[in-house]
Amino acid sequence: MNMIILLNVDVAVLWQAALILAVIGVLAAVILFFIAKKFHVEEDPRIDLIVECLPGANCGGCGFAGCRNLAENMVARGTMEGCSCPGNSKENNAKIAGILGIEAGETTPKIAVVRCQGSCENAPAKVQYDSAFSCAFANNLFAGENGCPNGCLGCGDCVKACNFGAISIDPETRLPIVDEEKCVGCGVCAKNCPRGVIEIRAKGPKNRRVYVACNNKEKGAVAMKNCKAACIGCGKCAKVCPFEAITVESNLAYIDFTKCKMCKKCVAECPKNAILAVNFPAPKPAPAPAPETKNETAEETTISNQ
Amino acid sequence: MGGIHPEANKIAHNQTVEEFPLPDQAVVYMTQHLGAPAKPIVQKGDKVKVGQLIGEANGFVSANIHAPISGTVSRVDAIADISGYKKPAIVIDREGDEWMEDIDTTPDIVSEIKLGKDEIIARMKDRGIVGLGGACFPTHIKYMLKPEQKCEYLIVNAAECEPYISTDNRMAIEHAEECIIGVEIALIASGADQAVIGIEDNKPEATASLAAAAKGHPKITVQPLRIKYPQGAEKQLINAITGRCVPNGALPISVGCIVNNLTTIYAIYQAVQKNMPIVQTFTTVSGKSVPADKCRNFHLRLGTSIKAVMDAVGIPEDTGKIISGGPMMGKAIAHLDAYAAKGMSSFLFMSEKESRRGEVSPCLRCGKCVSACPMGLEPYRLHAFSELNRFDDCEKYGIMNCIECGSCQYTCPSxxxxxxxxxxxxxxxxxxxxxxxxxxxx
Structure with missing residues (x-):
């Protein structure tokens, strides 16, 4: 009370102010109550349940704007076909199917593979790139340090795009390496690669895969000039394949992973070692990713744009 | 607004243009202009004469391509250009130097203009005239005005604000009379009342030469401009000469202007008065490490190997980078086994030291890029938004107005x-x- 007298404030004014605030508070509460009733949005409780079964990385690999948007679409369509999370585990997919009340479809686990072996040794640099460290930019500017117009540029747009920390650039080969443990096959890296070097393929039985590790669509002689490990489109692999899984289009072989039975006949047949077989037991010839040496290539010209 | 003052380095300013020897083989790209590639209309084994149509414009924004040498077509193929990417091209093996009969190859100056407005525009289209300042935009499209549009000013760009390049300067000195006739032709085609030739005042000889030639042409004035980069950019030049501002996303015609480069004007003269298509290009070969008397200006046939052009001057030992078309906006050459195309106005040898980029450090927020930007943008912000993939913010902050002049990067202390x-x-x-x-x- 002493304080109040000291500040020379009428006590009645204080009470008045408190009362007015209290009245405003009560009024606002009543108004908000009725507004909340009037504009109440009925949301399917399944959406929240499904969101809990999704990774929550909001990577966009499914093609929707984040995990919640995917869940909304799943509920609205009542199916997981065309709107499923490519990175989700089998158990979680089964849970989602349970929530939606449908049968869980058979999903094959996918993984990103790098279809390029244009390492510093296989494809020595002819010019040196000295500009913004972005594949999208380099791709607009020139064909690449090694001259291959379809190969990896090594600036790591895929690394930046990956939400799971699954891709890194090997400092010696300057090619991306996919961490098989971390990669969920969401495909965001493939979308961000300006040259389509990265492909999303089935992880394969026991993680074993056979694929053409080249993306060059030039004629064989031209491709060979730029890279030792380039697919030259000779078609030997397609002839030797007993399952008709290999097609050669615009000088580039492609192995259809739905047809490939992992017999590895093509691997032995390829004259350029452009076909890779990974995670096969050691005794049989299983070429590991390209041999690595230090970059000691001649530099003629520096590429950059001022 | 904005702008910078890079070192001019006009080493080749006083070198008379020399005719470059005819190449034994010419590789003619079908992508020498902005827009859709031209469609090859000759086949392997066909005999062609100089100036014969070999590539037909394929679409609205596209341009005709003519044979730069006479001889036999040996290949129609995809051939790498300076970027290393393969582009459709026609390879011609030279036999003699036989021109099409309807082309006047004499050096006589024809001053009487016989064609009318529509015929001139049709001729531009037919002769494959594109903007030779560097962008290679098909010129006839600029002159095809809608009924409600009216051109008041025809602006001729002889600013040549890019360092090193000296072709416009030589053009003004050596072909002033033809250029003025070219301006008269463009005046007829555009329907404009007056033409202004903008030229930076570091070229007194060229200014005097053009002013002398423009005497007796009341509609044409020669306007000296203060030195500044990028004054040769379309919107900046219009602002410097008329004081008008081209609105965002609009074309110069929206403020009643048409802008053409001086070399394009010369090409228009050649096309209209002599029926000559673009088969040659003016090119400066220069660099600080090249002895000053060796820096040269060439008049060469399209499709000439650029390596041959460079060898004629001699590539200096310490070259780290070769640029085609001006150190500010030009492109570094990634593939030397390429061939000359329309609009290649220079080959510049940058020394190893010059071509290295400095170490990148964090942005200081000093605002130098903001004051340097001729379009009034905030480049440091656009950089950050672009790096973070925030393209909605890029749009909001006017990234589409960027003219890519590079002033921001030039001025950045980091x-x-x-x-x-x-x-x-x-x-x-x-x-x-x-x-x-x-x-x-x-």
Whole structure:
């Protein structure tokens, strides 16, 4: 009370102010109550349940704007076909199917593979790139340090795009390496690669895969000039394949992973070692990713744009 | 607004243009202009004469391509250009130097203009005239005005604000009379009342030469300009000469202007008065490490090997980078086994030291890029937005207005790759805008 007298404030004014605030508070509460009733949005409780079964990385690999948007679409369509999370585990997919009340479809686990072996040794640099460290930019500017117009540029747009920390650039080969443990096959890296070097393929039985590790669509002689490990489109692999899984289009072989039975006949047949077989037991010839040496290539010209 | 003052380095300013020897083989790209590639209309084994149509414009924004040498077509193939990417091209093996009969190859100056407005524009289109300042935009499209549009000013760009390049300067000195006739032709085609030739005042000889030739042409004035980069950019030049501002996203014609480069004006003269298509290009070969008397200006046939052109001057030992078309906006050559095309106005040898980029350090927020930007943008911001894939913000902050002059990057004390990222952002934002307008057509 002493304080109040000291500040020379009428006590009645204080009470008045408190009362007015209290009245405003009560009024606002009543108004908000009725507004909340009037504009109440009925949301399917399944959406929240499904969101809990999704990774929550909001990577966009499914093609929707984040995990919640995917869940909304799943509920609205009542199916997981065309709107499923490519990175989700089998158990979680089964849970989602349970929530939606449908049968869980058979999903094959996918993984990103790098279809390029244009390492510093296989494809020595002819010019040196000295500009913004972005594949999208380099791709607009020139064909690449090694001259291959379809190969990896090594600036790591895929690394930046990956939400799971699954891709890194090997400092010696300057090619991306996919961490098989971390990669969920969401495909965001493939979308961000300006040259389509990265492909999303089935992880394969026991993680074993056979694929053409080249993306060059030039004629064989031209491709060979730029890279030792380039697919030259000779078609030997397609002839030797007993399952008709290999097609050669615009000088580039492609192995259809739905047809490939992992017999590895093509691997032995390829004259350029452009076909890779990974995670096969050691005794049989299983070429590991390209041999690595230090970059000691001649530099003629520096590429950059001022 | 904005602008910078890079070292002019006009080493080849006083070198008379020399005719470059005819190449034994010419590789003619079908992509020598902005827009759709031309369609080859000759086949292997066909005999062609100089000036014969070999590539037909394929679409609205496209241009005709003519044979630069006479001989036999030996290949129609995809051949790498300076970027290393393969482009459709026609290879001609030379036999003699036989021109098409309807082309006047004499050096006589024809001053009487016989053609009318529509015929001139048709001739520009037929002769494959494109903007030779560097962008290679098909010229006839600029002159095809809608009924409600009116051209008041025809502006001729002889600013040549890029360092090193000296072709416009030589053009003004050696071909002033033809250029003035070219301006008269362009005046008829545009319907404009007056023409202004803008030229930076570091070229007194060229200014005097053009002013002397323009005497007796009341509609044409020669306007000296203060030195500044990028004054040769279309919107900046219009502002410097008329004081008008081209609105965002609009073309110069919206403020009643048409801008042409001086070399393009010369090409228009050649096309209209002599029926000559663009088969040659003026090129400066220069560099600080080249002895000053060895820096030269050449008049060479399209499709000449650029290596041969460079060897004629001699590539200096310490060359780290070769640029085609001006150190500020030109492109570094990634593939030397390429061939000359329309609009290649220079080959510059940068020493190893000059071509290295400085170490990139964090942005200081000093604002130098903001004051340097001739379009009034905030380049450091656009850089950040582009790097973070925030393309909606890129659009909001006007990334599409960037003219890619590189003043921001030139002035940055932290050596940040501003323009590089703005270019990436501009390309991606543009693609998003196009996708959006395709999805919601009005």
């Amino acid at each position: 050596n940040r790759p501003i323009l590089d990222f703005v270019r990436v952002g501009k390309a991606k934002t543009g693609a998003l805008i196009r996708a959006r307008s395709a999805a919601n057509p009005k």
